[in-house]
Amino acid sequence: MRRIQSLGGWFLAIVLPVLVADQVLKIWIKLSFSIGQQRDLIPGLIELQFIENEGMAFGWALPGMAGKLLLTSFRLVAAVGLGFYLKRLLKDGAHLGLLACISFIWAGAIGNIIDSAVYGALFSRSSWGLIAEFLGEGGGYAPILMGNVVDMFHFTARWPSWWPIDGMRSYEIFPPIWNLADAAISIGVITLLISQRRFFAEPVEKEISESATSSEEGEA
Template sequence: MWVKLNFSLGESMTLIPGLIELQFIENEGMAFGWALPGAVGKLVLTSFRLVAAVGIGFYMNRLVNSGAHKGFLTCLAFIWAGAIGNIIDSAIYGQLFTASHWGMLAEWAGEGYAPFFMGYVVDMFHFTVRWPAGFPIESLASREVFPPIWNVADAAISCGVIAILIGQRRFFSEDAVSAAETATPSEE
């Protein structure tokens, strides 16, 4: 919210030179600016987010009750929190704020700029690290290592998924699975 009310669209502020900056953009789609076209695409994406968030919530509850690995539960919690954060942005920001414009700050508004579930997600973090000029892959030389602009929710989802991939042997080993099965009374 702070970025939305204190930055005009496209405005940036360096946090750590050569590493990261705040740059305010609005994203009508999903992580890193990917989108489905039009109003129908926006509703499909929001519906998917809602179904995913509810599904993850029920799945996590089941896993907690079955004694699942705490590391796996933590990863799912990151993914769940990120999904909910992006749902909040897209669901209510269009109702709470005026539209963002280049050179103009958004304001709290009575009517807002978009109907419920049609608002934009605010993205603001931008890594400015560049590949070295002499990088062996010429097409990458002097280009940004990670150009998308993202938000905390995107980071939470990405970190959760990456941590699951890294920790999958530990989370889903035979020992972890049998410990979870032992902790859960059978439903016979």
């Protein structure tokens, strides 16, 4: 497998495809569903359910308009920081798995930034029984940087009746509603946590190997 050497290469390989899929799905949901509208994907397991949230992944939020602006600003700073971090990792010859994880996290961060930054200005407000319009006559529902994030995936599977923890029976296994950007962030973070020893060991092993090679050449 040929190693991708540039930031642009990783953007094209992972970030851009995730962004395109995330935004195409969100725009389709926004222009096809009213708030709360549902559609089964796999009955009893997962459905589409359109909601909008003002906060972070899986609907977590900071209160008030100031909290919303702070959160969007934080997302912007984080996305820029992730881009610089990925560039540094490339320069340092980091593990391919680490580069892929950071790329997925970067893609997810940018995907949700797009919603927060511009959806409020581009779409009319979605509500119960009312589907939004793109660039409608009434204008957008919020100023730049104050838009809501579009979420749509909902796991409907419930804990079975034989589950040993009494208080969890019949409740949904994973209630939050999420989107592809959230999934990309989760994939990157979880894989990074599971494989961090392998991902971060490679530069050290490479340095030891190069040092040993240099020593052998010096002795020769």
